[in-house]
Amino acid sequence: MKTKIQSLRDYSNDYHESVVDPEKFWSKIADNFVWKKKWDKVLDWDFETPKVTWFENAELNLTENIFERLLPTHENKTAIIWEPNDSEAAPIHLTYGELFKATCTFANALKAQGVKKGDRVIIYMPMVPEAAVAMLACARIGAVHSVVFAGFSATALADRINDCEAKMVLTSDGNYRGNKNIPVKAVVDEALDTTQFVEKVIVLKRTGEKVEMKKGRDFWWDEALEGQSDRHEAEPMNAEDLLFILYTSGSTGKPKGVVHTTAGYMVFTYYSFLNVFQYDTDDVYWCTADIGWITGHSYIVYGPLLAGATTLMFEGVPTYPHPGRFWEIVEKYKVNQFYTAPTAIRALQVHGTAPLEKFDLSSLKVIGSVGEPINEEAWHWYHENVGKGNCPLVDTWWQTETGGIMISPLAGITPNKPAHASLPLPGVQPIIVDAEGVELTGNNVEGNLCIKYPWPSMIRTTYGDHQRCKDTYFSTYKGMYFTGDGAKRDHDGYLRILGRVDDVINVSGHRMGTAEVENAIDEHPEVIESAVVGYPHEIKGQGIYAFAICDGSDKSPEVLEEEIKQLVRKIIGPIAKPEHVQIVSGLPKTRSGKIMRRILRKVASRDLSNLGDISTLLNPEVVEDIIKGAGLD
Ligand code: PRX
Numbered sequence: 111m112k113t114k115i116q117s118l119r120d121y122s123n124d125y126h127e128s129v130v131d132p133e134k135f136w137s138k139i140a141d142n143f144v145w146k147k148k149w150d151k152v153l154d155w156d157f158e159t160p161k162v163t164w165f166e167n168a169e170l171n172l173t174e175n176i177f178e179r180l181l182p183t184h185e186n187k188t189a190i191i192w193e194p195n196d197s198e199a200a201p202i203h204l205t206y207g208e209l210f211k212a213t214c215t216f217a218n219a220l221k222a223q224g225v226k227k228g229d230r231v232i233i234y235m236p237m238v239p240e241a242a243v244a245m246l247a248c249a250r251i252g253a254v255h256s257v258v259f260a261g262f263s264a265t266a267l268a269d270r271i272n273d274c275e276a277k278m279v280l281t282s283d284g285n286y287r288g289n290k291n292i293p294v295k296a297v298v299d300e301a302l303d304t305t306q307f308v309e310k311v312i313v314l315k316r317t318g319e320k321v322e323m324k325k326g327r328d329f330w331w332d333e334a335l336e337g338q339s340d341r342h343e344a345e346p347m348n349a350e351d352l353l354f355i356l357y358t359s360g361s362t363g364k365p366k367g368v369v370h371t372t373a374g375y376m377v378f379t380y381y382s383f384l385n386v387f388q389y390d391t392d393d394v395y396w397c398t399a400d401i402g403w404i405t406g407h408s409y410i411v412y413g414p415l416l417a418g419a420t421t422l423m424f425e426g427v428p429t430y431p432h433p434g435r436f437w438e439i440v441e442k443y444k445v446n447q448f449y450t451a452p453t454a455i456r457a458l459q460v461h462g463t464a465p466l467e468k469f470d471l472s473s474l475k476v477i478g479s480v481g482e483p484i485n486e487e488a489w490h491w492y493h494e495n496v497g498k499g500n501c502p503l504v505d506t507w508w509q510t511e512t513g514g515i516m517i518s519p520l521a522g523i524t525p526n527k528p529a530h531a532s533l534p535l536p537g538v539q540p541i542i543v544d545a546e547g548v549e550l551t552g553n554n555v556e557g558n559l560c561i562k563y564p565w566p567s568m569i570r571t572t573y574g575d576h577q578r579c580k581d582t583y584f585s586t587y588k589g590m591y592f593t594g595d596g597a598k599r600d601h602d603g604y605l606r607i608l609g610r611v612d613d614v615i616n617v618s619g620h621r622m623g624t625a626e627v628e629n630a631i632d633e634h635p636e637v638i639e640s641a642v643v644g645y646p647h648e649i650k651g652q653g654i655y656a657f658a659i660c661d662g663s664d665k666s667p668e669v670l671e672e673e674i675k676q677l678v679r680k681i682i683g684p685i686a687k688p689e690h691v692q693i694v695s696g697l698p699k700t701r702s703g704k705i706m707r708r709i710l711r712k713v714a715s716r717d718l719s720n721l722g723d724i725s726t727l728l729n730p731e732v733v734e735d736i737i738k739g740a741g742l743d
Pocket of ligand 1: 404593
């Protein structure tokens with residue numbers, strides 16, 4: 111069996127084989143890799159506990175499969191191209207040989223600072239090659255990395271440090287983002303005031319701004335590297351040893367640490383990268399995500415490097431110093447595969463096609479989308495103006511928990527259908543169920559999206575709380591993984607993702623739990639109760655709309671609204687700041703005391719049609735007040 115699918119017939123055959131005999135299928139893919147010890151059993155699982163083991167008792171190190179496996183042929187091939195925020199500044203090209211040495215040197219530095227196999231290391235860094243090196247160095251020594259998006263607040267960072275009891279934080283002095291310079295180290299300092307686990311902080315000099323360095327705790331990156339050898343013998347890891355933890359929001363409580371393990375994640379990210387993007391040996395591939403999200407983990411760092419690809423990392427933002435920056439980069443490096451989010455497409459669409467016309471995009475072969483449903487208008491704009499009508503557009507559906515792309519066209523192989531994630535990858539068995547969990551077979555059906563069989567890169571647990579993993583993903587529908595998304599299978603059998611069906615809002619492709627934002631709002635001393643909902647937003651996909659009761663406050667609603675927005679920004683980060691805050695006299699509640707969010711969603715969407723029956727509410731009178739307050743009367 112070839113690893114790379116080359117035709118629709120290959121796809122059908124491989125898909126069939128992957129369902130009939132998944133163990134045989136995945137063992138053949140896994141045979142591409144070097145193993146210190148082969149597995150005893152490919153898969154052991156039950157979705158009841160839940161317990162999933164791939165490649166049982168095998169031993170390996172993921173980085174050996176990037177370096178030792180590929181160096182004989184890839185030593186001088188560019189592994190990472192780094193384009194800095196400042197378009198005039200020099201880029202960096204790192205070959206596989208150089209990346210290997212950098213990884214080994216940093217691995218030795220981590221060990222010298224006391225990091226051992228199994229220790230948790232937080233990476234809170236800008237988009238610089240050192241961030242990728244840090245991830246790989248952790249994997250090399252068997253430390254578990256947890257990358258935290260550098261836009262999160264000190265409180266959010268502290269919560270994550272405390273949850274995984276991290277021993278070390280890797281960060282930078284500052285972080286360039288467009289025309290901003292974010293003082294990252296200062297955020298770390300503030301976070302560390304409320305945590306007790308971190309022993310050492312290693313700080314990369316990026317912006318050169320003055321930072322406080324605490325003696326005995328904080329070390330400069332260069333200082334840590336001094337005298338370290340660029341050779342390092344990879345730590346043998348069990349297939350199911352933790353590779354990383356990545357925190358993500360859900361519909362309840364604080365963000366949870368999604369756990370990914372070594373072998374299954376390696377096999378699936380490699381396989382999905384090669385097939386979805388149809389990467390060819392000399393291609394230059396660019397994914398615009400941040401390494402703080404799963405897309406950055408799987409499709410900037412691990413998948414592409416395991417496939418021996420040249421992967422581009424961009425430090426900046428799409429509109430700095432001009433709205434054609436993305437296209438300038440495509441031209442500069444002759445990018446062949448370009449992978450971004452619908453929110454970026456919509457934001458660039460606003461500038462029209464003039465910024466695109468200035469640059470030569472003829473190198474592009476494949477364009478991709480991820481993170482949220484792509485609306486048809488954005489799909490067509492992207493396809494016609496960026497892809498010039500002849501690049502396959504891969505609309506890739508997946509999640510932090512799935513580790514890799516689950517449902518997507520394979521570029522140039524699966525016929526393109528606008529706004530459809532289309533068909534599952536081999537090894538992925540999605541089903542649509544109704545509210546009772548009954549599978550809706552056949553075409554032209556719509557319901558909740560579940561996965562009924564394990565795949566190698568699936569979530570293993572939520573760090574430190576296995577029950578939460580079971581409750582969140584495996585309890586809604588017995589014997590299935592529930593995605594939290596709605597989906598539709600059309601008359602051709604192609605899948606279209608309809609968005610979240612739970613209390614998760616997708617803002618610019620970033621997941622936000624309504625409960626998380628409400629908890630932040632409730633920290634305001636004058637807020638008695640709050641409710642947060644999502645509403646359709648032209649650029650961001652969804653925006654955050656908050657309703658808050660602030661009885662007895664002397665402050666004007668305008669002052670309270672602004673204070674609440676700033677508070678959320680401070681507690682979680684700028685991405686969680688509500689677009690709208692409405693001070694209300696009450697929240698619509700059912701007789702059992704549950705907030706009726708359906709009504710709030712209607713108000714936030716400024717659409718009062720089909721408001722439904724409100725007579726069963728405990729307090730129907732507040733609905734009129736809320737509608738009036740929103741200026742909709
Ligand atoms: O609702 C789906 C949406 O993003 C959610 C996962 O978010 P996160 O874990 O942050 O991962 C984002 C990057 C993989 C999903 O539950 N989503 C992701 N990709 C798509 C999508 N919705 C529709 N179409 C997509 N292609």
